[in-house]
Amino acid sequence: MRSDITFGQYIEGDSLFHRFDARIKIITSILFIVTIFLAKSLTAFALIFVSITVFVIMTRIPVRMMIKAMKPLLFIIIFTALINILWFKGDTLLVQFWIISIYLEGIFNAGIIIFRIIVLIIATSVFLTYTTTPLALTDALESLLKPLKLIHVPVHEFAMMMTIALRFIPTLIDETRKIINAQTARGADFSSGGLIKRAKAMIPILIPLFVSAFRRADELAVAMECRCYTGGEGRTKMNVPKTNAKDWIFFGVIILIGAAVVLLNIFLPVYTFSI
Amino acid sequence: MATVELKNVSFTYNKSMKNAKKALDDISFRIEGGITGLIGHTGSGKSTLVQLLNGLLKPDSGTVLIDGTDIWKEPKKIRDVRFKVGLVMQYPEHQLFADTVREDIGFGPKNMGLSKEEIKKRVEESARFAGLDPEVLDKSPFDLSGGQKRRVALSGVLAMDPEVLILDEPAAGLDPAGRREILGGIKKFSREKGTCVIIVSHSMEDMALYCDDLIVMANAKILMHRPCAEVFSEAELLSSVGLDVPQITKIARLMQKAGADIGLDVYTVDYAVDKILELERTKH
Structure with missing residues (x-):
């Protein structure tokens, strides 16, 4: 059961991407996603394709894992593509029957949207989930959101809640499996009967x-209080995150890709899309 | 009398993955009635074995026979096997869910499709075996103490009146009186109903007191399957697989070294007392 959940799962490794500062990874991933949506010209899309390919190779994570991450979103990808093909009105009419008319531009648009979604999933996997531990991720979030403390947002508590929630996902999956086993052993039947009977069986x-x-939750709270946890005030970290040259070079590279995409849109427009 | 038989059973977790782990390797044994203890170091395959016996897991190869019938002969009827082979998991009190104790104990019998009167009869009978007071039956299971919750969960399986009863650490985390009552109740149930019982435990003292035979597991295989006395006389072999003998057996070994031989197959205090008195008499 647990091994089926790939999307959002950290994969151990020692690549450059694994070693980047998590805060830099969060910021660059947002920048890169913006870049994906800025691209209008085919040349810009080509640049994005090349850079994401290089990133994937750099992480040394098997391509098969990337494909696995996309499986749960396959439905959304197909659905958005279909909507675009069926409802987009363009100039070149290809097929028309009943109330459906398919335009060449609609197919192009669908292709671009599929491309964007796929790159989006791969980028977030490569930048964040596959290469960053959940703990590093919440730490980074806490650090990035620190300015919000000025307006009394409990940033530390928020990060702690996220850490605890992530920490307990596998535990609860395990617990669920045990309970299902125990009730199955008492003859519970989860797979027959109508909707109401099945809901009742849950x-x-x-x-x-x-x-x-x-x-x-109760036990954890007691354990935390026993160790004198009082929240974020005056609390220091064992691993203080530090950025160094490689993080800033990577940051620069992402900015450059963004700039290049904008320039390609303007100066090398090949089949420019309006979406 | 019910029989449980395994023939060349193997089971591997995460078969397709890199971290595939053989949990059971070509296991065969046969149990006929009585109370059998299943002991072994953590990770030796006990829990896997237990789940294979009532069809929660399916063996990769080999057959599991209950009363001489292969439980996987008709995979669609596996639910009937689960009524025949009752399983009480570790910390079963975590699986209580109903509004009243009565309802929770009756969950199994209700799934079996029994009549209301029969369910009522079985609930009351099994509560008695587990040592629950009748007035507890109409309370919420969540208002009870840990020990009482354990008894409710145990009665929930006893109420199905299984031919084979499997218990995974039924007394873990209970005080000595609670252990005695729960295990004593199980023994009484087994004797009265002729149920074939298998108990998994890490407590050698409990095993010595309540089991007839012991199955010792180590490294996904069965090391020994013999009566308690014979198993506990093999202290060296047991310690080589990370297991211990009861305290009283250790004392018997020390006594033998000191020149007072009461035998090495001593595993209960009562038996040790008899032996020591016998030794006293022969001396004089």
């Missing part, structure tokens, strides 16, 4: 699961 799983989540 009760013997959901109630113990909620009870155990609350029990764990």
